[in-house]
Structures are given as structure tokens and as C-alpha cells.
């Protein structure tokens with residue numbers, strides 16, 4: 001591949017991986033058949049190029065530069081291994097909801113068919129594991145997106161570092177990724193022990209715990225024990241997303257629950273904990289106050305649910321609470337879920353329930369990625385610690401964080417009344 005025998009794009013991809021592996025000090029490459037990456041989103045610059053030289057040329061140029069680090073524009077071949085597109089821009093079906101550029105929305109559609117025809121599966125979600133990409137324990141992957149990476153390593157026991165646009169693009173054409181970091185068994189042991197002394201039960205509790213833990217351990221590997229309810233997908237999804245936002249947590253263990261930690265001893269393996277941390281009532285309050293630090297006004301313009309993208313169970317929960325009710329005038333509600341689950345929500349009648357109440361179900365993106373929100377939004381509410389962490393800085397808005405009940409209540413009344421119980 002490095003000699004160019006598999007074509008120009010694959011040669012560029014292998015050159016990139018060799019440089020990347022050498023920079024990391026990786027001993028070798030490892031085979032992967034599971035790549036979750038992103039072909040770059042449409043931008044005004046690409047639109048300009050498309051006008052001058054055609055859409056296909058603009059997409060090729062974008063892939064060459066951003067995914068292969070090549071100034072030379074090369075043809076984009078079919079991918080060699082199973083590859084999924086992560087989150088991207090919203091598509092044209094959202095055009096009536098916000099002030100985003102119509103041209104960019106349309107360009108997204110052309111991008112989907114260009115890369116789809118090359119074998120990239122346009123899942124268009126930050127939660128590939130909710131729509132069928134569920135790697136098995138020990139499987140080597142090349143995934144981007146911090147909330148997906150931490151789920152992949154911790155909950156599924158598959159192996160990935162937090163890759164980038166470039167390395168996932170290169171991995172999709174070669175089926176290789178540097179064998180380093182979380183691909184190696186010794187890197188995956190716990191570093192910090194966290195004694196949880198306050199009951200962690202609801203999704204909001206798991207988000208708060210994740211947010212506090214991430215802030216303290218940063219990019220290390222926490223091992224949790226104590227008053228933890230038995231979590232399911234939604235809670236672990238929110239815990240990991242929060243911990244990878246306030247810190248850079250890519251893996252955690254819960255002895256007796258996560259696949260590489262049958263016991264506390266197994267979670268730490270050859271390591272001893274660097275530090276033992278206590279998470280009690282005071283620490284929970286710190287996390288809550290930090291997440292609500294930008295909020296002042298209680299009149300809510302916009303409720304954002306689905307960060308990371310909602311599971312069908314979460315869409316069902318929200319629909320049940322909205323059934324037969326009406327969202328306050330002047331308040332918008334968007335629920336984000338993968339497009340494959342949106343189809344299920346349509347079938348089950350949840351989309352109609354949400355829309356009859358005045359809300360919307362959106363797919364493919366989120367406000368933090370697309371940088372679009374309902375017109376005139378100043379104050380936002382969410383049940384996601386991750387969205388509460390990022391959106392105020394990205395969009396310059398005030399943000400309230402609370403439970404799903406708090407958010408639905410805000411949608412119906414137009415006022416925030418959430419508090420920490």
C-alpha cells in the first residue's frame with residue numbers, strides 16, 4: 001500500500017498512518033474492520049469550490065485534504081473495511097426550523113450519496129452502538145467521538161483510541177490503525193478508585209457523577225464502586241459522555257459490571273490506584289452548580305434533548321410525557337435521535353405525539369455540531385451534561401441542566417423550575 005500498488009488514495013492513507021504511528025511510538029499497525037469516522041461536513045469554502053469545479057471535485061478535495069492530509073486531490077475509492085459516518089450536519093428536512101444555510105443542508109445530501117456509494121454507512125449519529133455497530137469484546141476499532149469511544153472501550157470492551165478525521169479516513173482505506181494506547185491490554189487498567197457515597201440512580205445522577213469524575217481524573221481511568229444502581233445503556237451513555245466532556249476519560253471500569261472488570265483487582269490489573277476519591281453530596285452539588293453556572297433567566301426558549309443521541313427508549317419516555325399536551329408558545333423542543341431510530345419513532349407514533357405537542361424529532365446532527373438552534377434562542381435547557389458543558393461556549397447562550405422531567409416541565413410551562421433534590 002505504501003508503494004502505491006493499491007492506488008493513490010490508499011498510498012496517502014498508509015503514509016499518514018506510518019507518520020502517525022511513528023509519532024505515537026507505536027510498535028506496529030493492527031488490523032481493524034470497524035471504523036467510525038467523519039468525512040468532513042460541508043462548509044462555505046467547499047460550496048465555493050463546488051460552484052467553480054463541481055460537487056464531486058469539492059468532495060474529493062475535502063477528503064484528500066482533511067481525511068488523508070494530502071494537498072494533492074486524489075480520487076476517493078471504495079473503503080476497504082466496514083466504515084460508518086458519525087455525526088454530521090443536519091439535512092434539508094430541518095430547513096424550516098432554523099436559520100442554517102439552505103445550500104449547506106442540500107450539499108449534505110449530495111455528500112451522503114457520494115460517500116455512501118463508496119461504502120461509508122451514513123449512520124450520521126454519535127451513537128453508532130445504538131443502531132447496530134456493536135463491536136465485540138477485544139475487537140480493534142478506529143472510532144472518533146469521545147462519547148462513543150468511552151462507551152466502546154468501557155461498556156463493550158472493544159478497543160479504540162480517540163481517533164481523528166485523518167486517522168479514521170486512512171483506516172477506512174487500509175484496514176489498519178496504530179497498535180498503541182487502548183489497543184494494548186496494559187494501557188486499559190484503572191488508575192483512580194472512586195468511592196461513591198451518595199446514591200446514583202437516575203440518568204441525571206449518572207451525568208453528575210460523570211461530570212465530577214472527569215473533571216478530577218481528566219484523561220485517566222476511573223474505577224467506580226459504592227452506591228451505584230445497576231445502570232443500563234442510557235445511564236452509561238450519559239456517564240461516559242459527561243466524563244469525556246469535563247475531562248478526557250476514554251475508559252472506566254465498574255467492577256462486577258463492565259466486561260474487563262469482573263473484580264476490583266481485575267480492574268486495576270498490574271497497577272495500584274494513584275488516588276482514592278470520594279463522591280458524596282457535596283461533590284454532587286459542585287457538579288450540578290458547575291453545569292448550571294451560565295444560567296440566570298428562567299424563561300426558556302429552547303429545550304434540547306438527545307445528547308448523545310437518544311435511544312428509542314428515551315424518545316418513548318419523552319413522548320409519553322408529552323402525549324395530549326402542548327408546548328408553551330415561544331418555547332421550542334428538539335429531540336435528537338439517530339435517523340434509523342427516527343424511522344422506528346415514526347412507526348410507533350412517537351413522532352406524531354411529539355409533533356402534535358409542538359416539538360420536533362431531528363436526526364443526523366445536534367446544535368453543538370451544526371451550530372444551529374431555533375431562531376432567537378437565548379436560554380436553553382437540557383438533560384445532558386455534555387451539551388450543558390459545550391453549548392454555552394459554542395453558541396453564547398445560557399444553559400440549564402436537569403432531569404428529563406425538569407426539561408419536559410420547562411417545555412410545557414416555558415419556565416425553568418428544576419433543582420437538585
Ligand code: F3S
Nearest residue numbers: 087126307308366368
Ligand atoms: Fe452527539 Fe452532539 Fe452530543 S455529537 S454527543 S449530540 S454534542
